[in-house]
Amino acid sequence: MILSWRRRRASKYANRKEFTGETLDMGMEEIVIPSHFRCPITLDLMKDPVTLSTGMTYDRSSIDAWIEKGNKTCPVTNQVLATFDQIPNHALRKMIQDWCVENRSHGVERIPTPRIPVSAYEVTRVYQRIMAATQRGDYNKCLELVAKVRAWGKDSERNKKCMMENRMGCCLSATFEFFAGNEETTLLEEILAVLPWMFPIGEEGQSKLGSAKSLRCLVWFLEGKDLSSRQNAVSVLRKLVSLDQKHVDAIMEIEGAIEALVKIIREGPSVCPTATKASLSCVFYMISGASNEIKSRFVELGLVSLLLEMLVDAEKSLCERALGVLEGLCDCKQGREKAYENALTMPLLVKKMLRVSVLANEFSVSIIWKLCRNQNGDGDGDDEEEIKILMEALQVGAFQKFLVLLQVGCGDGIKDKVTELLKLFNLHISKVDCVDSSMDFKYLKKGQF
Known part of the structure; x- marks a missing residue:
């Protein structure tokens, strides 16, 4: 039984293909990852090795995360980076892929060949071509170029960020305005598919869109x-x-x-x-x-x-x-x-309090406050509609929820509303069986809640 279980366990883990640490755990045996195949930052097998100006090679996603945190030095050498340019190390990536193929019998999958991220120069060039085609009213050329922009965005978040930083959103907003109302809508649909991740688009882009x-x-x-x-x-x-x-x-x-x-x-x-x-x-x-x-x-x-x-x-x-x-x-x-x-209003509002988020608490309290005060009246608890909703709130447990809200803490604006509601509830609490009438708050001052 033990041997059979171990075999099943080995088979299970053989399909996980996780690259972590110095080795790949393939159930009953370990495959050693060559040290130069591992990223110096994460120690994981590199999938897209790139070389910095210092000569050190890292996995692209790891060094991107390092730089995005505000670091300006090489993680290994601690040298200040003269440039943030990353040169793809094709030779090393090919060696890693060959190594994966050699070990595929152990469940190692070959890493895919990564796409090279778009550069600021390429984005600027396409930006200029789209603007020129828009000014000429060249619909087909604009469609071709926008499709290229969309394909770039699908490749990686890095590409999206690069295009956003190089004002592609402003460019596409201008093109959208120019062709808005055109009977052929394919171009406009392509632009709409891209624009949501192009914001902020700048003042000029806003004026166009x-x-x-x-x-x-x-x-x-x-x-x-x-x-x-x-x-x-x-x-x-x-x-x-x-x-x-x-x-x-x-x-x-x-x-x-x-x-x-x-x-x-x-x-x-x-x-x-x-x-x-x-x-x-x-x-x-x-x-x-x-x-x-x-x-x-x-x-x-x-x-x-x-x-x-x-x-x-x-x-x-x-x-x-x-x-x-x-x-x-x-x-x-x-x-x-x-x-x-x-009939759903009060039960739902009370139910959502303390179950969703602080923001939901604030909205729920504010809605109940507006309904119970009945803004057509004076909010003294005597209006017929106001009494009806107050009684309903008490029956579904609003009184207890408000007490808990005060205990766990809430913002001053919401605290004032909760306090006011508790005072209104106190006028009718004796009429509801499900609330302990001995809990009388009419002698407590506002600051004591």
Whole structure:
């Protein structure tokens, strides 16, 4: 039995192919990795060896991480790097690949030949060619070059960073504006697939992408049927509205923009979670500081009910966004009325407290505070609607949750709301059987909570 178990264990580990330390653990035997095949930083087998100006060779991912941390010296020699250029060591990489092939009977896989990262010069050259083709109105040449940019981005995060740092986002924003409204949409779809990871795009890029022509085109994609294009368009829109309020104002003036965002939310995260989160973020920016008229438009489209349904089994980031939008909608009378009507409202808000995140706690408390104070009245706990919601909150355990919140600590703004709510609860606590009526807080001062 023991021998059989060892054999199965050896077979299991033979398929793991993990390159760590000085050896490869292949079950019952160890294969020694030649020391010059190992990266001096991680001691792992190098997959993409590159040589620095000091003559030392490292795995590209390891030395990239070293430099990104702000280090300006060679890790082994401690010499100051005259340049951060990395020269691919093709000879060593070929030797490593041959060694892997020789040991494949032991479960070692041959490392793939890495692609050489794009350089700033190459990015600048393509940038210039795209701008020139855009000025000529050469659609096909722009499509060819943008496809090349997209392929670069797919190769590595390093390529994306290089293009972002060399203003490719600004270039593509200008091209998008130029061809916005064109009957042939393939080029625009390619640009939208690239733009989400090109931010920040600079002031010039913002002016191009934030123009009325570009924004109308983005909304047109939001209203379309192609899921990928809609996802990319709303992702671009989310990044844009987070930069400047003027973009938010401009989008709200475009017919169909609000309806398109709510439609994506209505489809739910099961269809496309990325698009749903981006849409919620857009709505959050749009209602922050907006008039009650704007908020009422979202309410009329059924957004309050959609948010509550989404909160039932939403994961953390989605839950935070949904609560943030709901908190904004409860500023207006119509939003509160819809919340009052929905039986899920109070149970969900109380349930989410202390279960998701600090931010979710703050949003949940703020929503309950707005509902219980009933902003049409004076917030003294005597209004009929106010009493009804207070009693419901008590019945689902809000009183106990608030006490715990005070114990674990919360921000001053939320602490004030919790304290005020506890005082309102204290007026009706004796009417609810599920709360210990002996816990009377009417004699405690605000500072004691």
